[in-house]
Amino acid sequence: MLCGRSLPLSLRARFKLWEQGPSGRFLVLLDQSIYTGTNFSLTALLALLAGVLPLGHYAIIASIAALLSSVFVGLVLDPLIVFASAPAARRVRFALLKLSAAISMTALAVAVGLEILNRLFVLPALADIAFATVIFAGQSVVLCHKRNAYINGQVLSSLYSSIRYAAAAFLVVALVWLVAAVEVWTVVVAIGAASCASSLVWFRSILRIPTRVLTYLMKAPGLVRYALWSSVISVPSAVAVQSIYWIADVQAGRLAVGQIKVLEQLMVPFVQIMQMLSLPDQVAASKAFSRGDVSELIALSGRRTGQQLKYCLLYCLGLVAFLSAAQGITVQAVPLTAAIIYSVCVIAQSVAIPRNVVLRAARRPKFIAFGYVVMVMVMIVSGILAVPSTVIGAVAALSCAWAANVFVLQLGQNSLIRAHGLKA
Numbered sequence: 001m002l003c004g005r006s007l008p009l010s011l012r013a014r015f016k017l018w019e020q021g022p023s024g025r026f027l028v029l030l031d032q033s034i035y036t037g038t039n040f041s042l043t044a045l046l047a048l049l050a051g052v053l054p055l056g057h058y059a060i061i062a063s064i065a066a067l068l069s070s071v072f073v074g075l076v077l078d079p080l081i082v083f084a085s086a087p088a089a090r091r092v093r094f095a096l097l098k099l100s101a102a103i104s105m106t107a108l109a110v111a112v113g114l115e116i117l118n119r120l121f122v123l124p125a126l127a128d129i130a131f132a133t134v135i136f137a138g139q140s141v142v143l144c145h146k147r148n149a150y151i152n153g154q155v156l157s158s159l160y161s162s163i164r165y166a167a168a169a170f171l172v173v174a175l176v177w178l179v180a181a182v183e184v185w186t187v188v189v190a191i192g193a194a195s196c197a198s199s200l201v202w203f204r205s206i207l208r209i210p211t212r213v214l215t216y217l218m219k220a221p222g223l224v225r226y227a228l229w230s231s232v233i234s235v236p237s238a239v240a241v242q243s244i245y246w247i248a249d250v251q252a253g254r255l256a257v258g259q260i261k262v263l264e265q266l267m268v269p270f271v272q273i274m275q276m277l278s279l280p281d282q283v284a285a286s287k288a289f290s291r292g293d294v295s296e297l298i299a300l301s302g303r304r305t306g307q308q309l310k311y312c313l314l315y316c317l318g319l320v321a322f323l324s325a326a327q328g329i330t331v332q333a334v335p336l337t338a339a340i341i342y343s344v345c346v347i348a349q350s351v352a353i354p355r356n357v358v359l360r361a362a363r364r365p366k367f368i369a370f371g372y373v374v375m376v377m378v379m380i381v382s383g384i385l386a387v388p389s390t391v392i393g394a395v396a397a398l399s400c401a402w403a404a405n406v407f408v409l410q411l412g413q414n415s416l417i418r419a420h421g422l423k424a
Contacts, residue, residue, distance in 0.1 A: 027155050029273075034162040035146070036272045038169050038194070042187050043265050045173055047258070049182040056258030057128075058184045060249060063242035064132035065139070068107070070238030072140050074231030076100045079223055080147055093151065095217050097206045100144045104203075107137035131188045138195030145199040161198040168197035229365055236372035240379055240401060247383035248394040256391040259334045263342045263395070266323075270315045271349055274308055278353050285361030294420040297361060301354040301413065308350040316343035334391070341395045348402035355409035358416065367412025375405040 043062075047055040080096045114130035117123065142165060149158035172190040176182055217223060248256045288296040323339045352371075359367050382397040 027159060031146075031155060031159040031162050032272065034159070034166050035142075036268065038162075038166040039191075040265050040268050042169060042173065042190055043261065046182065046184070046187050047262060049177065050184075052258035052262065053255055054184050054258070055261050056249070056254040056256070058187055059245050059257045059261035060254075061128050061131045061184065061188070062135065062261075063245045064129060065135040066242050067235075067238050068132065068136040069139060070234040071231060072100070072103060072136070074234040075227050076103070076140075077143060077147060078230040078234070079227045080144070080151070092217065092223070093148070094206075094209050095212070095215075097144060097148060098209060099217070100140060101203060101206050104137045104141050107133045107140070111137065131185070134188055135191050138192050141199045141203050142195050145202045148202075161202075165194040165198035169194035229369075233365055233369045233372065236369060236376055240372045240375035240405070243376060243379050244383070244394060244398045244401075247379070247397070248391070251383065252390055252394055256394055259338065259391045260342075260394060260398075262334050263339060266319055267342070267346050270312065270346065274311070274350060274353055278304070278357055285357050289361045289363075294362070294416065297358050298413070298417060301358045304354040304357070305351055308353065309347065312347050312350040316346060319343070338392045338395045341392065341399055344399040345395075345402045348399070348406045351406050352402070352409055355406070355413050359409065359412050362416050364412055364416065367409060367415070371405045371408035371412070374408050375401045378404040 043055065043058065046058055076096055076099060080093065080100075111130045111133035114126045114133065118126040118130065142161065145161055146158045149155065149161070169190040172193045173182065173186060176186045176189075244260060245257050248260055285297055285300060288294070288300070320336065320339050320343065323334055324336055356368060359365065379397060379401040382400050383394065
């Protein structure tokens with residue numbers, strides 16, 4: 001059995017489903033596919049109905065939302081998994097959920113305030129931040145709802161919330177398309193409406209729970225320290241990945257930002273599947289390290305790296321073939337050279353995932369955090385000093401940054417090997 005009692009309850013709940021065979025695995029993958037597929041489809045519809053330039057505008061907004069979400073993941077979502085592993089931790093879990101609700105409501109209030117300031121002083125940057133804050137507020141509620149459902153072993157509840165999310169999002173886009181042009185605000189409103197349809201009832205139930213947030217959070221042993229470490233990892237990772245949009249916006253223009261977003265969205269399905277399939281590895285790796293079997297950790301990393309590289313190369317070849325055939329569809333098609341170079345990013349992520357699994361299982365988060373910090377530095381240096389004003393140059397900078405991240409993760413894995421007297 002993969003699911004040991006020492007594992008977080010949310011992970012045990014997921015992997016009980018995985019161990020039940022194809023039906024359990026299908027439900028988990030279906031849930032994740034509907035939710036992430038909806039967000040992917042919204043950006044694809046924006047590009048199709050409005051063009052690549054508005055997509056570039058939305059990419060900047062989404063990057064700000066991702067930065068806000070990285071703080072939320074570090075302070076709330078990751079601790080929610082680790083510190084909700086037993087019935088005795090229910091109060092801590094409810095406290096974290098109440099904290100997440102307070103953060104979401106504050107984000108909505110900030111968004112309203114920014115929009116009022118924009119109307120008074122006509123500052124487009126404030127409007128973009130307001131849109132990003134709305135996206136963050138909605139997505140944070142949905143993610144907490146789904147995470148709590150997994151903690152309780154209620155994958156069907158999470159699946160139904162994803163279905164409601166998708167239905168509401170597409171309904172909003174369809175209604176707008178019938179009466180007006182689809183623009184950036186359409187996607188923001190669609191995400192907000194989808195979040196309400198998905199999780200508003202659950203959100204109201206959380207608000208009614210009488211929980212003293214700070215008291216229970218401060219009493220949980222190690223929670224604050226873990227949350228800070230988790231933030232150290234999640235925030236640099238978001239900056240590293242999203243900074244490409246900010247640099248490209250300055251160096252190459254909004255069209256290049258949209259083209260990079262197209263490439264990212266085309267790669268999202270593969271990366272999401274690989275991350276989902278790595279979750280059983282995380283359980284196996286944690287159990288191997290707990291019994292001192294570091295050699296099995298390293299062997300698992302090698303096996304998964306080979307498998308994921310094989311799938312990655314097939315996916316990238318298919319994507320390049322698709323873009324090659326689509327070059328004549330639109331004048332603003334993504335350059336084929338950029339797609340080929342961007343494949344290096346996906347290959348690097350395929351190599352990085354197993355090493356992330358090993359370092360987390362071995363309780364060495366410092367190498368993961370340092371890897372993302374190095375990635376940010378490489379991204380900034382190559383993006384500002386070396387990138388020409390084209391999408392190809394921006395993508396090349398991102399590829400260099402991902403390669404640097406993998407290099408640091410490999411150093412971390414090598415240090416683990418040396419520490420236990422093993423051969424690389």
